[in-house]
Amino acid sequence: MDPRLKEAAETDNIDALHVLIRDDPNILERIDKIPFVQTPLHVAANEGHIRFAMEMMNLKPSFAKKLNPQGFSPMHLAVITERNKLVLRLLKANKDLVCVKGWGGLTPFHYVVKTGNCRLLVSFLEASPECIEDVTVRDETAFHLALKEDQIEAFNILIGWLQRTRRTHGSVFSFEKKMANWEDDEGNTLLHIAARKDQRDALKLLLDSQLWLQVKAEDSAGFTALEIIKGAYSGDVTPSRNDYESKEVETKIKQLKDKVTFERIRVLGDRTRLSMSVDMINTMLVIMALVITAIYTSSLSPPGGVWQDNGEDNNAAAAPTPAPSLKIAQTYHLSNNILNTSKILIFGDKSEKAGTTVMNKQIYGVFWFLNLATFGFTDLVTVFLLSSFHLFLFLAIPLYMLVISYFCSMTILAPSISWAYVNLFFMVLFGSFHSCSSSRCSS
Template structure:
């Protein structure tokens, strides 16, 4: 993508976009061939509504493009909750309400997954609500699986407004599970991911609270749900709750809610732990998400490996060919037979002239070189163990390797920055090195502030979720 076009999309500069289109009327049409993230993807992600509409007006086909992650622009806008962009895109292209992403989900499914209530009313229709994911799920299934209570409440309200409420709340996925079955299962994809990544009991309590609210909503007079519907294994929602929620005070309250609504056990013996019902319903989606994450991780490792190899090669080159070159002959005041020589052929010139500064430079260069080698060893060892299956990498162990790789990469960047400043001091003077040092310091401080803000945003999202 033309850097000017990307910057215009990033900043939402409509005038710059129009100027670029005047220069090259085919610019937006050509970008669909050269890149996966089009300007419309960027604008939809960042919420630049006016830019998105101008881009779509000049090239309507941009709205059909899927990026490398499998998302169309309207999927990104739905996931981020940009109601205005979603509404304007549907006004221009109503068929976009049914466009599928790489996982076979439409924008309604995406909005339900993220709980974007403000978008649901825009993308909801009979057609989009009846669309199913590859696992046979409608938007209500998706909302329950991701514990989006407000989204589920909104979807039920919208469904009954257009007389499809009973159909949607009692619809079954390909495993025969209704939304009530999924709500009664103790584990789901979100709770599983939280327990794997955080291992915090508080998160489990929050998930159970969401499940309780969802079950109460489904059995209330706002949703005419069939409480005794059975899934493909012949189990009712109460069957699942009795087995998967045993021993939990919070979740046993759900059983009382179900019984008061007339729910019964099927009497069919359970041959497997029913707490895995929702897990089974999510297994294919999880594998799809895992596959996408693994592809991203592979690309990231490949990129880090290339950078490590480049740093190793450049550090080796600097070590063998330092700035200033080598002496080509014996010192003029000596001879080859002299024992007291000032310099010898093949010795570094800068070492003889600035031993203290060059020593620091060579030490930093060695640190950069060996950090690069260590990164390559970690990457190779990781691939060897994964490829041969000689070691089972669960998520926890994998995080240790990724953390180690990040630490080594951080050391490598620090060494490279210091080495650059020291090299500038050797080949120029201290004033130039001082300026370079100030620029480097400002860059590091800026990055540190950025990552601190990102971390604070992550923590705030965890606390308010």
């Protein structure tokens, strides 16, 4: 590299850079042709000169991914020298710089984990979530590096992010299971490393948060993690707190370190939805629409129909009929009694008000339960599927109104005042839950 160019980078002199380019337009192109070379961007990154570095990124973006003779990219140097502001500016310009591999397959993200810089760790995960899948030439993940460097707080954040990420790789749990049980080139899983280094906080965190750990996996020496853990596992996790410059990042760090509770269900739901193809979602929405239509129709026209008038309004005596023979009369009365008994058992006697179902209370209870279970399940599945669309709230409003209409209809059909109150209660409960779930899914 031209000494004048190096001096301009060291002194943050952008004007000198422009003069050199005017005098020699190919001065940067000659540097770019060398595979491993110290570029002006490396020098600026090492010195923390933001303005010069961003100008160089503008003029020669390819310099950002070049490795110097020591195997470092400009982002590597900025991370190692703790030029955090420059790191964030480079990240904003190109998030893929997080995954540039240097000597040994170590990326800037790996160095952030090794140094325990939690502020940059959260920023890297947000900007480039795929960086957590990068491994070194020794098959080490960021989780392995955090434990080997005794960066328990960084490991805590990584585990928290792993539990909360919506990214899917195959099944709902496959990505999380793969990362939690990853083995390095010596067959060491996270449990092996934590047990061998007697990192009790990390052990407790793994055993509490990861239900699918392969505790019987053996390392290259033939030991399982449980054999190493015996006699060494006790105590509680007491993560340390650091004072970070940004309160926003500090809040995110705290959230990642908090134990996952009900949020776990929502994360798994998001992973499930994101793993579904568009055709599958469309097919399921059609099926759910048909089921909801059928159930809603049954609330308008229940089996057996409804009473057309009040029971006391229809007590007029029937017109007399000629008396049949004795044998025919006995058979007639017997079959008529059986028929009336069956009708009363299923539909109830005619003492109800007009507009209510002819079913008796017991049969109505079975009908009500099956309808509610089917309608509630299909409605929630529909909300779940629609929550991936941008205009979800507009789509959820008709569903919300349909729920209210359904319970209003079931209230009117109720064969008794007690069943009417039950329907009113569920109308309020289900409507509130529906609106609450809709707002949460849209957020």
